[in-house]
Amino acid sequence: MLHTKNIRFHYDTKNAFIIPDVNLARGENLLVLGHSGSGKTTFLNILGGLLEPHGGDLRLGNTELYKLKGAELDKFRGKNIGMIFQKPHILAPLTVKENLQLANYLSGAKPYDMDEILSDLNILDKKNSKISQLSEGEAQRVSIARALVNHPKLILADEPTASLDDANAERVIQLLKKQAEKLNSILIVVTHDQRVKNHFTNQMTVGKQ
């Protein structure tokens, strides 16, 4: 499903990132480890279609990601890739429901049942809440719900547990794994959080040359 080959990227020529090839089938997951500055997030941005690499191939399904240009790439990303960040970054002027609707509208994907996702994440009762009324854990779950609402083929999580306490961190990881399994999606988590390590068997490390 997801295949990368010889992806190269550098901010300056002396410090090129080593990015191992990745081949994942539907439903598989991967933990990417590395120290800060090792290029984990850069790798994730490349996978998410946010940052064009200097070379190499990246294929998701039958699509060469970086052959798409402009709005095409944006729509493809919106429909097929769900991204979760260290901070929830939910749009504060909108309610929980509207955040999810926006993800649906902007990507042009067909609307799926958002109540099911919300109830799976145990935030159905927050559906019409304002963002300012959510706790940190709830906010992170909303951002997960938003990443999943279009049933993406690929779920990318960048330090999803970094700002959460142990209980919430544990819960978020479980939820991510469970949802990825349910949607039969690829889950890639990037972290340096040791609490996450034990939950994934498939691991890899990135670093610099």
Place this chain on the structure above:
Amino acid sequence: MNIFKLSWKYLIFKPLNTTLNILLLALGLSVITVLFLMQNQFESKMTRGAEGVDLVVGAKGSPLQLVLSSVYHIDFPTGNIPLKDARGLTRNRLVKSAIPMGMGDNYQGFRIVGTNHDYLELYNAGLSEGEYWTKPFEVVLGAEVAKKLNLSLGSEFAGSHGIATASHDHDEHDYVVVGILKESGNVLDNLVLTSLESVWFSHAEEHDHVAMGAPVVTSGLPETDEEGVEITTLLIQYRNPMAAVQLPRFINSRTSMQAASPAFELNRLFELLGVGVTLVQGLAIAIIIIAGLSIFIALYNSMKERKYDLAVMRTLGASRGQLFFHIVLEGVILTFISACVGVLLGHFFVQILVSLNEQGAIAGISAWTFIEEELYIWAYAIGVGIVASLIPAWNAYRTDIATQLTK
């Protein structure tokens, strides 16, 4: 969910900011609306009022005052002219018709004008009830007078001396209402019309009861040779274009009277007002520019806070174009609402102005007629919205997602 709703949500997320910007722009636009309405209606009203009057002849003084007092009934008359001189002028071969008017009294602030039936014909006035006056002390009321003072056929009242209210009453003889005019939208609405004789009799020291029962002259000037009988003005129509050149010069240089051309004086008036209008217009434009700047600053500053939001929208599938549109739309929605508020406010201001000035120059201007020029207000407003949001929208367009999200 769509881009319009998204922009709207961001606007109402900062209600104070948004309201302030709307009010600021609406204020500027409302002034423009008032100017549009006033210019449109005031000028056409003034020009219409002077139709059919080529020249006004009265006592010497300010020509503008003469025109304002005798054509529009807003200023004080310059004085009186002897009937004898006036009659001499009506016999001039350059004069096609002349309508005499005697002023000086009022009832509850509404001017009593002594004239003949030609004056009514000049404005194509029609009666809504009753008939025209035929005897002294019979009066015909303008529609507005009848309505405001609650007078009907057969009502009697005494005039007071002076053009405005609150001076001594002529209580010797009451006027009787014999007719009420249809609403015409011109000066007649606010006048009490009667014969010249009525005005003379009410000012005479001794009462000639025989003459007071006789019919009055309904066209032309009354034939009286009494010394000291005066009228206030004559409204003259030229016989030919030649008269426009010769008659005013003749009157001004050879007689003790003064001739003033309404068309010329109106132009002068509009020119004088023009300075004020330009000033107010400039002020309004300054307010609009400041409002535009304020909207720009608000959007520009919010871009800094929203960079992350915009980057997140991109990860959710928004294209650069959509974000650009999202920000421009925010500016345009804001200014569109401002235009709606501004136009309403403008009409409301005119309403207040008119109601404060019921018998003045702008009486009869209707506050709630909408004119085509007002569409420009929306055009201006939307223009301001687009201009103010272009740079912020460009910033949104350029937002680099990867760098923004890694920050």
